[in-house]
Amino acid sequence: MQDIAASMPMTQVAPRDRSRLIVPVLLFATLALAPLLGLVGPDRYVLALFTRCVIFAIAALGLDLALGSGGLVSFGHAAFIGIGAYAAGILTASGIDDAFLLLFAALATSGFFALATGAISLKTRGVHFIMITLAFGQMAYFVANSLKAYGGDDGLTLANRSTIFGRDLLADHRVFFYVSLAMLLAVYLFARAVVRSRFGRVLRGAKENETRIAAIGFDPYPFRLVAFVISGMIAGLAGFLLAEQSEFVSPAFMTWQRSGDLIIMVMLGGMASLDGAILGALFVVLTEELLSGFTEHWRVIFGPFLVLVVLFARGGLLGLLTGRRHG
Amino acid sequence: MADDLLRLEHVSKSFGALRVTDAVSLDIPKGELHALIGPNGAGKTSLIHQISGWIACDSGRIVFDGEEVTGLKMHARARRGLVRSFQITSILPRFTALENVALAVQSRSGSSLRFFGDASREPKLNGEAMQALRHVGLAEQAHRIAGTLSHGEKRGLELALALALEPKLLLLDEPMAGVGAGDGEALVGVLRDLKAHCTILLIEHDMQAVFALADRISVLVNGAIMVTGKPDDVRADAQVRAAYLGEAA
Numbered sequence: 354m355q356d357i358a359a360s361m362p363m364t365q366v367a368p369r370d371r372s373r374l375i376v377p378v379l380l381f382a383t384l385a386l387a388p389l390l391g392l393v394g395p396d397r398y399v400l401a402l403f404t405r406c407v408i409f410a411i412a413a414l415g416l417d418l419a420l421g422s423g424g425l426v427s428f429g430h431a432a433f434i435g436i437g438a439y440a441a442g443i444l445t446a447s448g449i450d451d452a453f454l455l456l457f458a459a460l461a462t463s464g465f466f467a468l469a470t471g472a473i474s475l476k477t478r479g480v481h482f483i484m485i486t487l488a489f490g491q492m493a494y495f496v497a498n499s500l501k502a503y504g505g506d507d508g509l510t511l512a513n514r515s516t517i518f519g520r521d522l523l524a525d526h527r528v529f530f531y532v533s534l535a536m537l538l539a540v541y542l543f544a545r546a547v548v549r550s551r552f553g554r555v556l557r558g559a560k561e562n563e564t565r566i567a568a569i570g571f572d573p574y575p576f577r578l579v580a581f582v583i584s585g586m587i588a589g590l591a592g593f594l595l596a597e598q599s600e601f602v603s604p605a606f607m608t609w610q611r612s613g614d615l616i617i618m619v620m621l622g623g624m625a626s627l628d629g630a631i632l633g634a635l636f637v638v639l640t641e642e643l644l645s646g647f648t649e650h651w652r653v654i655f656g657p658f659l660v661l662v663v664l665f666a667r668g669g670l671l672g673l674l675t676g677r678r679h680g
Numbered sequence: 681m682a683d684d685l686l687r688l689e690h691v692s693k694s695f696g697a698l699r700v701t702d703a704v705s706l707d708i709p710k711g712e713l714h715a716l717i718g719p720n721g722a723g724k725t726s727l728i729h730q731i732s733g734w735i736a737c738d739s740g741r742i743v744f745d746g747e748e749v750t751g752l753k754m755h756a757r758a759r760r761g762l763v764r765s766f767q768i769t770s771i772l773p774r775f776t777a778l779e780n781v782a783l784a785v786q787s788r789s790g791s792s793l794r795f796f797g798d799a800s801r802e803p804k805l806n807g808e809a810m811q812a813l814r815h816v817g818l819a820e821q822a823h824r825i826a827g828t829l830s831h832g833e834k835r836g837l838e839l840a841l842a843l844a845l846e847p848k849l850l851l852l853d854e855p856m857a858g859v860g861a862g863d864g865e866a867l868v869g870v871l872r873d874l875k876a877h878c879t880i881l882l883i884e885h886d887m888q889a890v891f892a893l894a895d896r897i898s899v900l901v902n903g904a905i906m907v908t909g910k911p912d913d914v915r916a917d918a919q920v921r922a923a924y925l926g927e928a929a
């Protein structure tokens with residue numbers, strides 16, 4: 354009888370901490386209510402701004418899986434956004450505008466690019482990994498620049514937003530915002546599950562101590578590669594949404610500065626926490642919008658702030674808010 | 681012999697001009713506790729690195745459980761039951777003690793390419809991990825963050841990680857390194873228990889422990905095996921006394 358009691362899971366698992374739900378619930382509630390600001394201000398502007406927040410939050414979540422949980426400092430994640438966006442743009446230009454098809458194409462192309470570049474990049478470590486992902490990102494950027502048929506460096510304007518079962522439901526900015534928010538929620542729940550799963554535990558373990566992970570019988574490489582592909586596909590999804598929202602795609606989506614911005618979002622918000630990635634994306638997009646209203650040199654103000662957060666708040670903004678530190 | 685669990689054939693390794701492993705041949709039959717002793721810098725840890733696959737040997741063959749593993753990496757050897765511990769504690773410092781060991785259990789139970797379901801709540805993994813922790817006396821510390829454990833507790837966790845893999849052959853690299861007398865005695869007790877369950881290759885500087893536990897002992901000097909034999913024979917060997925035991929006593 355005692356043996357049975359001893360093997361009961363309750364005695365072996367620390368109690369679930371409900372307070373951890375506060376931050377994500379607040380974040381999503383705030384985002385869901387954000388369009389109300391449109392009642393007191395310019396409606397379309399507010400919606401466009403917060404849609405942008407949501408889209409970059411998706412991309413930052415994607416990067417956080419690779420960077421925060423996997424320890425993979427990818428400096429080329431903007432390429433996945435760009436590839437997702439171009440997949441949508443090019444299909445639309447060819448007269449295909451079914452949302453599901455475009456989404457599938459965006460996920461497939463960004464996933465394939467992540468698989469091909471990840472398979473090579475993940476043979477390296479540290480600074481080499483950063484440089485090789487940067488190089489692949491730049492390759493994608495220059496390829497996009499050279500796509501003469503699709504606008505070259507001017508980019509490509511989409512004739513219309515995609516349709517769902519032939520109906521132009523997404524044309525409404527409010528609907529588009531909530532569709533994007535629903536996607537963010539889905540990605541967030543998916544990422545949470547992945548991080549906590551068996552797969553995620555090996556991935557996090559390999560970030561902590563690669564030697565130990567190998568000594569207990571795991572080859573970290575396939576775990577990292579799968580994480581990199583999932584991460585790239587999530588960024589590709591963000592790219593699809595970005596193209597749809599702005600009805601425009603351009604090589605500027607893929608600049609290395611954009612890749613840097615994504616890293617900043619994750620680090621600023623708090624790495625490996627997922628909540629932090631969303632918080633960081635909101636903060637960066639909104640701060641950029643606010644400060645660039647004052648001066649085009651907004652990074653002069655933003656830069657020192659970033660230095661302070663990195664120096665004094667190792668858990669990022671989320672750590673400041675909750676007093677916790679994540680991996 | 682056919683029932684040798686581990687067989688080394690002329691294993692050699694050099695770092696530049698330094699020959700750290702010099703044509704080492706060794707057979708360890710199933711069930712034996714084999715101790716590897718020798719002065720500092722004799723190449724004991726380097727040999728463990730090669731047997732475990734952490735570094736590759738330059739030449740020679742390593743056969744484990746009837747299968748050549750010379751070209752296999754560490755993770756592949758660990759999966760076959762050739763498991764090692766580290767002289768310098770190697771754990772996942774930000775995981776709890778239980779999660780450290782549960783991950784080791786996970787490695788031998790089912791696929792880890794599962795993306796859903798909270799791994800930290802799998803009763804089977806946690807139950808078996810708890811057993812390994814109990815074995816080394818760390819059950820009470822299960823929910824502590826591994827990085828905050830005392831040195832002795834970390835050494836115990838290191839051992840629990842190896843145990844949780846249910847090894848056929850356990851390579852223990854100074855499991856008692858830096859552990860106080862009381863904890864050391866407890867660890868000797870744990871090792872004695874272990875002898876019944878698996879074959880062990882032990883590096884240890886504590887000669888009392890070595891001579892108390894070992895079935896056979898090999899003395900490694902300058903990368904080469906000077907002598908292999910029963911504890912009493914090794915103790916009596918004049919060469920060994922001169923090279924090693926004499927200077928220690």
